[in-house]
Amino acid sequence: MDKLKRKAVNSENKETVSCPPSFARLIWTEISHDKFALASFILLVIIIITVFAGASFVDPGTSTKINLSQINKAPSGKFILGTDSAGRDMVGQLFLGARNSFLIAFGVTVFCGVIGILVGMAAGFFAGMVDNIIMRILDFLAMLPNLMIIIVIISLIPKYNVTTFILVMTAFNWNGIARLVRAKTLQQSNLDYVQASKTLGTSNLAIMFREVLPNIASIIIVNLTLNLAGNMGLETGLTFLGFGLPFSTPSLGTLISYASVPENMQNRPWQWIPAALLIVVMMLCINFVGQAIKRAADAKQRVT
Amino acid sequence: MWKTIIRRILILIPQVFLISLLVFILANFMPGDALTGKIDPNVSPARLEELRQQWGYYDPWYIKYINWIKNIMKGDLGESTAYKLPVTRLIGQRAVNTFWLALITTVLNYIIGITLGVISGRYHEKLPDKIIVFYTFFALAMPSVVFGLINIFVFSFKFKWFPVGGSVDVKYLAGTIPYYWDKLYHMFLPALTGALLYTVSIIQYLRSEIIDYKNSDFVITARSKGVPENKIYSRHILRNALLPVASFMGGDIASLLGGSIFIENVFSYPGMGKLFLESIQRRDYAVVNALIILFAVLTVLGTLLSDIIMSAVDPRIRIK
Numbered sequence: 001m002d003k004l005k006r007k008a009v010n011s012e013n014k015e016t017v018s019c020p021p022s023f024a025r026l027i028w029t030e031i032s033h034d035k036f037a038l039a040s041f042i043l044l045v046i047i048i049i050t051v052f053a054g055a056s057f058v059d060p061g062t063s064t065k066i067n068l069s070q071i072n073k074a075p076s077g078k079f080i081l082g083t084d085s086a087g088r089d090m091v092g093q094l095f096l097g098a099r100n101s102f103l104i105a106f107g108v109t110v111f112c113g114v115i116g117i118l119v120g121m122a123a124g125f126f127a128g129m130v131d132n133i134i135m136r137i138l139d140f141l142a143m144l145p146n147l148m149i150i151i152v153i154i155s156l157i158p159k160y161n162v163t164t165f166i167l168v169m170t171a172f173n174w175n176g177i178a179r180l181v182r183a184k185t186l187q188q189s190n191l192d193y194v195q196a197s198k199t200l201g202t203s204n205l206a207i208m209f210r211e212v213l214p215n216i217a218s219i220i221i222v223n224l225t226l227n228l229a230g231n232m233g234l235e236t237g238l239t240f241l242g243f244g245l246p247f248s249t250p251s252l253g254t255l256i257s258y259a260s261v262p263e264n265m266q267n268r269p270w271q272w273i274p275a276a277l278l279i280v281v282m283m284l285c286i287n288f289v290g291q292a293i294k295r296a297a298d299a300k301q302r303v304t
Numbered sequence: 305m306w307k308t309i310i311r312r313i314l315i316l317i318p319q320v321f322l323i324s325l326l327v328f329i330l331a332n333f334m335p336g337d338a339l340t341g342k343i344d345p346n347v348s349p350a351r352l353e354e355l356r357q358q359w360g361y362y363d364p365w366y367i368k369y370i371n372w373i374k375n376i377m378k379g380d381l382g383e384s385t386a387y388k389l390p391v392t393r394l395i396g397q398r399a400v401n402t403f404w405l406a407l408i409t410t411v412l413n414y415i416i417g418i419t420l421g422v423i424s425g426r427y428h429e430k431l432p433d434k435i436i437v438f439y440t441f442f443a444l445a446m447p448s449v450v451f452g453l454i455n456i457f458v459f460s461f462k463f464k465w466f467p468v469g470g471s472v473d474v475k476y477l478a479g480t481i482p483y484y485w486d487k488l489y490h491m492f493l494p495a496l497t498g499a500l501l502y503t504v505s506i507i508q509y510l511r512s513e514i515i516d517y518k519n520s521d522f523v524i525t526a527r528s529k530g531v532p533e534n535k536i537y538s539r540h541i542l543r544n545a546l547l548p549v550a551s552f553m554g555g556d557i558a559s560l561l562g563g564s565i566f567i568e569n570v571f572s573y574p575g576m577g578k579l580f581l582e583s584i585q586r587r588d589y590a591v592v593n594a595l596i597i598l599f600a601v602l603t604v605l606g607t608l609l610s611d612i613i614m615s616a617v618d619p620r621i622r623i624k
Contacts, residue, residue, distance in 0.1 A: 143319050143607070145599040147565055148580060149330070152592060155584050156333050233447035237566050240449045241581060259453045260570075262468065266461045273457075276450045283445035291441075 023218050023296070030296035037292035040285035047282060048102065054095035075270050084258060084271050094274055097250035101279070104166055104251070105231040111170040112177055112231075113224050119174070120181025121208050125189050131182070141175040154243045165244060169234065173227075180223055184216040218297035225290035229283040236279055252279045308615050309608075316604050323600040324376075327593055328369050334589040376597070382590035386583070391594045395576065401471055402568070402575035405491050405498075406560035412499035413556065417506030418546070424507060425514025425545075426537060436507065443504045452497050452570035459493060466493040469572035494571040498564055502556065506549055513545035551614040558606020 021029075031037045083089055123134040153168050154160060160168075188194060189212065197207045232252075238244040239253025240260070255275035259265040264272065363371075375381070381391040424436040460468045467473075471490050476483040517523060518541070526540050527533075568577035576595060583591035 140319055140322055143323065143600060143603055144326070145596060145603060148596050148599060149326075151565075151581070151584060152330055152596070156330070229445060236447050237449045241565070241569055242585075253449075256450060256453065259457070265453070265457055269457070272453070276454060280446060280450060283447070284441065287441055287445050 023221075026218075026296040027293050031289065031292045034288075034292050034295075037288050040288035041292075044282065044285040044289060047098075047278075047285070051095055051098040051102065054091075055099040058092040058095050090255075090270060090274065093250045093255060094278065097252045097255050097275060098278055098282070100162070100245065100249060101232055101235055101252040102282070104162065104169075104235050104245075105228055107166045108169045108173060108231045108235075109224050109228045111166065112174040112227065113220065115170070115174040116177030117181050117213070117220065120178040121185050121212065123178070124182040124185025124187075125204065125208050125212065127186065127189070131186075134178075134182070138175045138179055141172070144172070146172040150238065151241070151243045154238075160246075162245065162249070169231070169238075173231070173234075177220070177223055177227065181216065181220060184219055185212055188212045188215055218293075222290060222294045222297050225286060225293055229286040229290065232279060232283055232286075305615060309612055312608055312611050316608060320601065320604060323604075324373065324597065325369070327596050327600075328372060330596075331589065331593050332365070334592075335587065381594040384583070384588050384591050386586045386588040386591075391590050394591060395579070395594060395598065398574060398576045398579045401573065402561060402577070404487070405495055405568070405573060405575055406557065408488075408491055408495040409498040409502070409560055409564075410553075410557060412495055413503050414506065416499055417503035418510065418549075420503070421507040421510025421549075422514065422537065422542065424511040425518070425541075428511075428515050428518070433511075436511075440504045440507055443501050446501060448497070448501055448564070448566045449570055451501060452494070452567055455493060455497050456571070466490075471574050490573070494567050494573050497571075498560070498567050502560075506552065509549055509552075510545055513548065514541055517541045517544055547617040548614075550617060551610050554606045554608070554610030554613055556606075558602045558609070561602050 031041055084093070119134060123131040150168055150172055154165070157164055157168075185208075194207060194212065197211060202211075235244055235251065236253040236256060239251050240257045242257070244253050245251045252275045256272050256279070258268075259272040259276075379392055381395075383389070384391055384394050387394055420436050420439075424433045427433045456468060459465045467490050469490075472483060472487045473490075476486050514537075523536060523540055526536050531540070565577035565580060567573070568575045569581055572578065576598075580592065580595045583589070583595070
């Protein structure tokens with residue numbers, strides 16, 4: 001209510017501005033007005049910079065090589081977060097793990113975004129037969145028990161690594177975004193500006209990517225941001241169950257899976273609690289920022 | 305009404321067919337065949353070869369597929385190589401556990417969701433609402449694996465209020481009252497963990513519905529007639545706001561019955577989700593295939609149920 005009032009007052013006092021502010025500008029206004037979002041944004045940037053910088057300075061000798069003389073050491077001056085059951089330094093593993101988890105989630109989100117935009121726009125723009133076929137495929141994908149099929153495929157791939165993992169996750173996660181893009185494109189393609197462009201003889205591709213896409217970009221960005229958090233959760237879960245990254249590649253999921261041994265869970269919390277906290281904090285931050293972007297994308301909820 | 309349902313069912317048939325085809329293709333990539341579990345030194349390779357011929361190992365794929373579907377229709381899903389049990393019996397044993405867990409989770413889910421949703425909508429933008437909205441963010445950000453582990457760490461290890469895992473203590477005799485009580489006790493923490501996370505969608509939906517209805521005409525009329533505020537919420541607003549939430553039930557129940565893979569594994573609860581992972585690790589593919597088909601059918605039925613509930617409570621959908 002408060003926001004609406006403020007908006008009403010603003011629109012009375014100001015003259016109408018002919019040039020609408022850019023989306024980046026809107027996001028920034030929205031984030032800087034919301035203390036939570038601003039704090040999350042700063043925290044997220046700090047975490048990501050620390051993790052990436054930390055991961056590139058990590059000493060592979062202490063954090064990835066097995067060292068039998070340093071097994072299960074509690075946190076101390078030498079190992080700030082202690083060591084695991086193979087004598088590896090937890091700080092280094094945390095940096096590497098967080099970086100890998102973030103990169104995987106990011107990769108999956110970007111791939112899903114690209115496929116979703118292409119398929120969704122094709123369905124929404126050409127409508128008719130194309131739309132019908134694509135929608136039936138999407139309906140079918142929505143029916144699948146995704147998680148189980150991802151697990152089965154991962155267990156069947158003989159030599160899987162980060163790339164195959166990203167591809168398998170992408171293959172079963174792009175339908176949500178495609179559905180959204182389709183709905184938005186359908187809406188836009190009935191508007192006058194698209195009809196006008198068509199009459200002027202602009203090619204379909206040019207209309208789709210130069211005219212429709214910028215208009216639906218904000219809602220896509222919102223969705224992808226929220227998906228990023230979801231994908232991090234999914235990666236962690238799959239790796240925790242043993243169907244994500246191979247054990248030698250640390251990710252937040254492998255670190256959290258130390259807790260599946262009761263002894264570690266109860267007596268060596270330094271092995272898994274930092275990773276658990278880090279993923280929750282990162283996902284919370286991404287969600288808060290995502291919500292702020294969502295408000296920026298929706299003219300009704302915007303601050304200014 | 306009936307027309308809608310029948311049309312929905314007709315759409316489902318090709319989908320189920322495609323899913324079965326997909327599982328069949330996946331099954332062909334899986335190593336081993338129906339005889340893998342029967343290989344032992346007393347059976348000669350020649351005899352195995354003969355059995356393979358007899359059981360259609362060398363048939364073309366479409367004949368295999370048709371036979372496979374025929375067997376499923378007859379309820380024969382093969383035999384588990386790890387347990388030496390028919391798959392249907394094995395799944396049946398685990399399905400009971402998953403069913404009870406799903407039931408309790410659903411009940412907790414709706415109790416928590418409706419309570420918090422109503423409070424949040426009623427005290428919109430006030431302190432209780434802000435706390436609940438923050439909670440929904442928190443629950444959305446929480447991977448179920450992490451939440452489950454933290455709950456075990458806090459409630460089972462630190463406070464020792466709940467057991468660490470499993471479904472029932474061995475010291476109780478099956479069928480006695482303490483036995484069921486103990487089962488319930490083992491189920492409570494996993495069910496609560498699931499419910500606290502899944503309930504977010506109910507809270508968010510109910511909250512926005514209530515906020516929408518708050519200033520609608522019929523509420524203003526009721527208020528001006530002097531209906532007490534509590535009654536307005538329980539009789540007038542909630543009845544309307546709950547309708548769409550009811551339609552979530554189909555999907556929720558299906559996904560829960562499908563065995564929440566994460567929750568069951570974190571709590572090592574012997575349901576279908578845990579059976580699925582165990583079977584994959586043991587390369588017991590007959591069980592894996594049967595579970596995928598079962599879950600796909602459950603999802604399909606859940607969607608159907610949601611649609612039916614929706615068209616039953618909201619006539620506008622039927623007309624379309």
